[in-house]
Every structure is written in C-alpha cells, then in structure tokens.
Amino acid sequence: xxxxxxxxxxxxxxxxxxxxxxxxxxxxxxxxxxxxxxxxxxxxxxxxxxxxxxxxxxxxxxxxxxxxxxxxxxxxxxxxxxxxxxxxxxxxxxxxxxxxxxx
Amino acid sequence: xxxxxxxxxxxxxxxxxxxxxxxxxxxxxxxxxxxxxxxxxxxxxxxxxxxxxxxxxxxxxxxxxxxxxxxxxxxxxxxxxxxxxxxxxxxxxxxxxxxxxxx
Numbered sequence: 780x781x782x783x784x785x786x787x788x789x790x791x792x793x794x795x796x797x798x799x800x801x802x803x804x805x806x807x808x809x810x811x812x813x814x815x816x817x818x819x820x821x822x823x824x825x826x827x828x829x830x831x832x833x834x835x836x837x838x839x840x841x842x843x844x845x846x847x848x849x850x851x852x853x854x855x856x857x858x859x860x861x862x863x864x865x866x867x868x869x870x871x872x873x874x875x876x877x878x879x880x881x882x
Numbered sequence: 883x884x885x886x887x888x889x890x891x892x893x894x895x896x897x898x899x900x901x902x903x904x905x906x907x908x909x910x911x912x913x914x915x916x917x918x919x920x921x922x923x924x925x926x927x928x929x930x931x932x933x934x935x936x937x938x939x940x941x942x943x944x945x946x947x948x949x950x951x952x953x954x955x956x957x958x959x960x961x962x963x964x965x966x967x968x969x970x971x972x973x974x975x976x977x978x979x980x981x982x983x984x985x
Contacts, residue, residue, distance in 0.1 A: 783929075784939055817985060819983070826949075827948070830975055831975050833975065834887055834976075836885055836887055838984065870973050871926075871934065872927075875922075
C-alpha cells in the first residue's frame with residue numbers, strides 16, 4: 780500500500796472559514812473516491828512549535844490508486860474551488876506501507 | 883489518537899547512504915519507543931511530480947505520547963548523528979485520528 784502525506788502553508792488571506800470549508804469538501808470527496816482506503820485532512824493541531832498549517836494523509840493500494848485519487852474530477856473540483864487559491868507552499872511524500880501495519 | 887506527519891528536503895550533500903542509514907536508525911528507534919503505536923519513515927517514492935525528499939508518519943495516543951517520542955533520547959540521538967545535518971527544510975503537522983480509522 781501507499782501512504783500519501785501532504786503538508787500545506789496557507790497564504791495570509793486564508794480564513795478559518797476557508798479551512799473549515801476545505802476540510803468538509805475534502806472529507807466528502809474522499810468518501811466518494813473508491814480508491815482511497817483511508818483518509819484524513821485537517822488543520823495542524825500545533826502540538827509542537829513550528830510546523831505547517833494543514834495536513835492530509837491518504838492510504839491507497841498502489842500508484843494507480845494514487846493517480847485515480849489525485850486526478851479524480853472531485854479532487855480537481857476541490858482544488859479549483861478552494862485549495863488552489865489557498866496554498867502558499869505544499870510538500871508531499873509517498874511512502875510504502877505494509878497492509879495493516881498502520882492502525 | 884494523533885497522526886504526526888513530517889516531510890523533509892535534504893541538503894545537497896546528503897547521500898543515498900546517509901538516507902539508508904537514517905531510515906534504519908529511525909525504524910530501530912521507533913521499535914524501542916513504547917509511545918509510538920505505528921511508524922514509517924523513508925525516501926519519497928516520487929509517484930507524482932515534485933514533492934519532498936523524505937517522509938515520516940507516526941501514530942501516538944495523545945499529545946503526551948507525541949512529546950515522549952519527539953523528546954526521547956533515542957530520537958535526539960538520531961537527530962544529532964544524522965538528521966540534524968541532513969535537513970534543508972522540514973514541515974510537520976499533527977492531525978487527530980479516530981482509533982482504527984487508518985488501516
């Protein structure tokens with residue numbers, strides 16, 4: 780399996796309402812993309828100093844599943860409506876994960 | 883539970899041997915820190931364009947568990963020996979996660 784993680788730093792004009800809207804849209808999107816096995820998205824809890832503003836973690840079966848998710852029209856719709864205009868910086872990493880190893 | 887994710891961009895002089903050494907050291911460390919429920923670390927598979935060089939994902943019970951992990955002498959030892967001199971940029975995010983929701 781593949782664990783896809785992404786962190787985001789927002790532009791200065793991004794509001795809490797934007798972020799709440801984004802989280803609702805992403806979780807709704809994830810629930811309707813079959814290739815996504817597990818998903819979470821939300822603002823950084825900031826339990827440690829520094830850090831980014833927002834994070835996403837998604838579990839998919841393989842590279843094809845990752846493409847299906849990231850290229851999905853529902854994902855593009857969230858990007859076009861919200862995410863695209865919010866991002867100042869984004870980082871992402873894909874890591875291999877043995878099934879059932881992360882729970 | 884808390885999902886802690888971190889992404890790293892390496893300095894230009896970091897070698898593949900450094901990265902392999904780091905991954906072995908981190909996985910060994912994680913196996914000996916009781917507060918870490920699940921853990922993975924490794925170089926970005928680069929299944930999509932761009933992205934960071936390396937990622938870590940760790941699952942802990944709560945904020946105290948996160949502190950126990952990140953402030954652990956074993957973690958500090960890996961930082962002092964390898965990680966500290968490798969990092970050009972680091973981002974990190976903590977997200978809440980319902981138990982059993984990510985598997």
